Amino acid sequence: MQILIDNFSEIVDGFVVTLWLLLFAGLIAAVLGTVLVAMRVSPITVLRGAGTSYINVVRNTPLLLILFLFRDAFPKLGFNYSINNYFDFFFVAATVGLGLYAAAFVCEALRSGINSIPVGQAEAARAIGMSFGQTMRQVILPQAFRASVPPLVSTYIALAKNTSVALAIAVTEATFVMKKLTNDHPSERWWIFVGFAGGYILIVWVIALIGNVFERRGALAR
Amino acid sequence: MSSLLFDIPGPRARARHRIYTVISLLVLAALVGLAVRKLIQEGVLTSTVFNETFQNSNVRYLLEGLVGTLKAAALAIVGALILGMTLATARLSNHAWINLPARLIIEFFRAVPLVLLMIFLYFTFRSTLGGLGAVVAALMLYNGSVLAEVFRAGVNAVQSGQSDAAYALGMRKAQVMQLIMVPQAVRFMLPAIISQCVIVLKDTSLGYVIVYDEVVRRGRQVALVVNDGTILTYATIALVFITINYSLSKLAQYLERRLSQRGQQGGKIKVDEMSGGGA
Numbered sequence: 001m002q003i004l005i006d007n008f009s010e011i012v013d014g015f016v017v018t019l020w021l022l023l024f025a026g027l028i029a030a031v032l033g034t035v036l037v038a039m040r041v042s043p044i045t046v047l048r049g050a051g052t053s054y055i056n057v058v059r060n061t062p063l064l065l066i067l068f069l070f071r072d073a074f075p076k077l078g079f080n081y082s083i084n085n086y087f088d089f090f091f092v093a094a095t096v097g098l099g100l101y102a103a104a105f106v107c108e109a110l111r112s113g114i115n116s117i118p119v120g121q122a123e124a125a126r127a128i129g130m131s132f133g134q135t136m137r138q139v140i141l142p143q144a145f146r147a148s149v150p151p152l153v154s155t156y157i158a159l160a161k162n163t164s165v166a167l168a169i170a171v172t173e174a175t176f177v178m179k180k181l182t183n184d185h186p187s188e189r190w191w192i193f194v195g196f197a198g199g200y201i202l203i204v205w206v207i208a209l210i211g212n213v214f215e216r217r218g219a220l221a222r
Numbered sequence: 223m224s225s226l227l228f229d230i231p232g233p234r235a236r237a238r239h240r241i242y243t244v245i246s247l248l249v250l251a252a253l254v255g256l257a258v259r260k261l262i263q264e265g266v267l268t269s270t271v272f273n274e275t276f277q278n279s280n281v282r283y284l285l286e287g288l289v290g291t292l293k294a295a296a297l298a299i300v301g302a303l304i305l306g307m308t309l310a311t312a313r314l315s316n317h318a319w320i321n322l323p324a325r326l327i328i329e330f331f332r333a334v335p336l337v338l339l340m341i342f343l344y345f346t347f348r349s350t351l352g353g354l355g356a357v358v359a360a361l362m363l364y365n366g367s368v369l370a371e372v373f374r375a376g377v378n379a380v381q382s383g384q385s386d387a388a389y390a391l392g393m394r395k396a397q398v399m400q401l402i403m404v405p406q407a408v409r410f411m412l413p414a415i416i417s418q419c420v421i422v423l424k425d426t427s428l429g430y431v432i433v434y435d436e437v438v439r440r441g442r443q444v445a446l447v448v449n450d451g452t453i454l455t456y457a458t459i460a461l462v463f464i465t466i467n468y469s470l471s472k473l474a475q476y477l478e479r480r481l482s483q484r485g486q487q488g489g490k491i492k493v494d495e496m497s498g499g500g501a
Binding site for chain 1: 226227228229231235239242243246247250260261264266330333334335336337338341342345346420424425427428430431438441442445446450452453456459460463464467468471499500501
């Protein structure tokens with residue numbers, strides 16, 4: 001127990017990096033995932049194919065391999081960015097890798113939401129003379145978003161946990177700190193594990209809570 | 223073609239779609255062209271690089287790593303199935319003192335990152351578990367918890383009339399489960415179980431952080447030695463994973479279609495929605 005109090009500031013610093021990773025990667029995933037789902041449901045066969053290929057490639061590749069690509073391989077092609085000393089190259093590489101990976105799952109979550117709507121909804125909207133834009137804005141997308149909330153919550157929970165993989169490319173996030181403490185203090189390993197697990201459970205719990213709010217707000221009788 | 227988002231296109235819409243098709247083809251071709259040009263410029267697509275990367279010793283080294291990956295994945299899946307069944311049985315119990323602990327275990331291991339779990343198990347039980355043991359144990363605990371929820375959802379997806387009828391015949395709970403519910407539930411679960419295999423296979427790579435010897439770890443060692451072949455090495459390993467996982471996903475889809483054709487009703491269980499797709 002004492003170990004968690006003694007190293008409290010270092011632990012908090014670790015979780016702050018975890019949350020930054022989650023925020024930036026989450027934003028990338030949200031934007032790219034929306035673009036991908038638009039491609040996947042569009043009437044243009046070429047775009048559908050491109051979207052599907054992206055999903056199949058990214059979803060079936062281990063996240064660690066994607067992070068290694070950004071860490072080892074892409075710098076050779078000139079991908080070598082950092083924002084400042086805090087958001088260094090490793091952080092940027094991990095963020096982009098995590099974001100591209102999670103985008104595939106965000107896309108699938110949104111698509112499952114769209115697919116859950118009965119065709120009759122769109123047909124009814126068209127039958128009463130709504131334009132394409134009206135049908136989308138007022139009938140399809142609100143329902144689709146509502147149905148997407150539970151899988152989106154799972155996706156973002158998985159992303160929060162997956163930020164821990166960034167430790168493999170030297171990002172000093174929470175699990176990185178945990179590994180260091182575990183190494184340095186053999187007698188305190190159980191406490192360290194419980195403490196860090198508690199931190200992650202808190203993050204997961206907050207994401208689930210946000211999801212609940214969205215779900216309840218959108219809950220309408222069908 | 224889907225008719226949820228748009229009507230069946232008429233002649234004018236078809237003409238418009240043709241224009242969009244051409245534009246998107248051009249954009250995609252430009253993107254691919256730029257990427258390939260960059261690769262050629264940096265000299266990573268030459269035959270020298272190719273031969274250096276795929277020299278016999280490297281290929282053998284990577285294949286041995288793949289064996290390590292498959293071994294860990296196979297052990298973990300078997301373990302996860304057993305643990306998942308145990309936890310699901312406990313979770314479906316009517317007694318709170320069995321039900322609640324199972325629920326706590328499931329919620330805990332689903333919320334904790336695998337990497338954290340692996341590091342803890344490896345450092346704490348190194349002498350008994352070793353690298354393989356720690357990887358398998360962590361994968362087993364996490365995926366067992368996910369599968370427990372899959373099994374539970376599968377049993378709950380069987381129409382309630384089935385259990386009502388069985389109870390009405392005077393069966394006990396164990397009989398209802400064994401004879402009526404589980405045999406029907408297995409059909410809903412099979413696709414989800416196969417999807418979980420994909421996740422386990424991908425997640426064995428996380429053994430990297432505790433120095434478990436598998437294909438991604440070996441791939442990185444090769445990639446850092448064959449300087450210009452880094453991308454080629456990673457792309458090859460990714461291709462192996464994609465091939466195996468894509469076939470598994472197709473098998474899951476095929477089973478899902480086959481099983482839903484039998485005309486019996488019940489829910490579909492999507493494992494991705496329970497685990498977010500793993501790492």
